[in-house]
Amino acid sequence: xxxxxxxTTVKAAIAAIASESATTEEKIQMLIExxxxxxxxxxxxxxxxxxxxxxxxxxxxxxxxxxLLKARAKVGMATALRSVPDDSAELLIKSKTAYQEALPTxxxxxxxxxxxxxxxNLGLVLQxxxxxxxxxxxxxxxxxxxxxxxxxxxxxxxxYAILSNNIAIAYLSIPGSKERKxxxxxxxVQTFEEALKQINLIEHPREYAMLQNNLxxxxxxxxxTHPVENNLRAVTAYDESLKVRNPKDTPLEYANTxxxxxxxxxxxxxxxxxxxxxxxxxxxxxxKYYQEAWEIFQQHQQTEQAQMVAxxxxxxxxxxxxxxxxxxx
Numbered sequence: 001x002x003x004x005x006x007x008t009t010v011k012a013a014i015a016a017i018a019s020e021s022a023t024t025e026e027k028i029q030m031l032i033e034x035x036x037x038x039x040x041x042x043x044x045x046x047x048x049x050x051x052x053x054x055x056x057x058x059x060x061x062x063x064x065x066x067x068l069l070k071a072r073a074k075v076g077m078a079t080a081l082r083s084v085p086d087d088s089a090e091l092l093i094k095s096k097t098a099y100q101e102a103l104p105t106x107x108x109x110x111x112x113x114x115x116x117x118x119x120x121n122l123g124l125v126l127q128x129x130x131x132x133x134x135x136x137x138x139x140x141x142x143x144x145x146x147x148x149x150x151x152x153x154x155x156x157x158x159x160y161a162i163l164s165n166n167i168a169i170a171y172l173s174i175p176g177s178k179e180r181k182x183x184x185x186x187x188x189v190q191t192f193e194e195a196l197k198q199i200n201l202i203e204h205p206r207e208y209a210m211l212q213n214n215l216x217x218x219x220x221x222x223x224x225t226h227p228v229e230n231n232l233r234a235v236t237a238y239d240e241s242l243k244v245r246n247p248k249d250t251p252l253e254y255a256n257t258x259x260x261x262x263x264x265x266x267x268x269x270x271x272x273x274x275x276x277x278x279x280x281x282x283x284x285x286x287x288k289y290y291q292e293a294w295e296i297f298q299q300h301q302q303t304e305q306a307q308m309v310a311x312x313x314x315x316x317x318x319x320x321x322x323x324x325x326x327x328x329x
Contacts, residue, residue: 010054014054024061028062028066031058032069032072034054035050035051035058035076036051039076039079042083045084045085048081048083049080055074055077055080058070059073067109068106070105071101072102072114074102075118077098078096078098078118079095082124089129092125092134096122096126103118103122106118116146116151117147119144120147120159120162120163123144123163123166126139126140127140127170137174140170144163144166144167148167151163153199158207160199161204161207161210164191164192164211165195165210168187168191168192168218169214171188171191172184172188172218178223185223189215189222192214192218193215196211201240201243208240208241208244209240209241209242209257210241212241213245213257216233216235216257216260216264219231219233220267228267228269231267231268238264242254245257247292247296251300252296252300252302254296255293255296255297255305256293256305258289258293259305259309261289262287265283265285265286269282278323287313290316291313293309294306294310294313
């Protein structure tokens with residue numbers, strides 16, 4: 001919950017706005033703008049809770065004369081609730097309800113962009129609710145596709161890239177038979193590749209790196225009779241991502257990508273013409289990547305990721321030692 005300091009600040013802000021010799025509409029807009037400012041760069045969850053309080057106050061001031069502002073306050077609140085760290089589904093459910101309540105008014109009175117933003121965010125909430133069995137992944141994909149009708153690659157390349165990425169990841173999470181899983185994995189790879197035809201390294205490096213990294217992940221785990229070919233394609237995708245991601249500017253993204261690349265290298269022979277000769281060199285390279293990734297995760301207090309990498313690093317070190325003993329005999 002909010003700290004008393006933050007709560008006092010919010011009350012003071014509301015009191016200041018209430019005392020303004022402004023119209024009701026102006027007061028609503030001031031509350032929404034103040035909440036939006038807190039929400040965009042929150043220093044702690046308290047800032048998000050403060051934003052929620054301000055949006056609630058804005059909504060209370062809205063009468064039938066301010067339906068669009070009321071919908072905007074609901075959308076802002078929904079986004080703030082979605083952003084609050086929480087292991088349960090409670091805040092996600094409240095967020096979903098707020099988006100769904102706001103959308104009909106937005107569709108009637110709002111701009112196409114704010115409708116698409118709400119659909120995009122609703123898709124994220126639905127996708128987050130799937131593990132709780134409180135939403136269907138198909139509904140999430142539908143919301144994303146609705147947003148894509150506005151967020152085209154020509155006009156909104158960043159949003160287009162994020163939506164394509166989310167749709168592809170949603171495909172990968174669809175359960176079912178082996179055949180169904182294979183179909184969905186194929187659709188995910190196709191979605192990433194289609195997006196990468198539109199998003200290039202020069203104009204949108206961050207989105208390009210994200211798509212290439214996640215394409216590599218999808219290729220690695222593709223159910224296929226050509227695992228070596230898929231892993232080679234994955235390594236190429238990771239190398240493209242690493243043209244952008246580096247330890248100085250994007251350390252955590254860089255660590256994720258080199259760990260992913262290491263995982264692909266483990267499953268590739270050193271010599272494609274002679275796979276029976278093993279993968280000793282690739283294991284050594286993978287070990288270097290894992291070691292570097294582990295150090296970065298430790299440095300940035302990413303405990304869970306550091307532990308996962310440390311376990312894999314231990315296994316690879318043991319495998320390299322066994323191969324060394326075997327070759328030395």
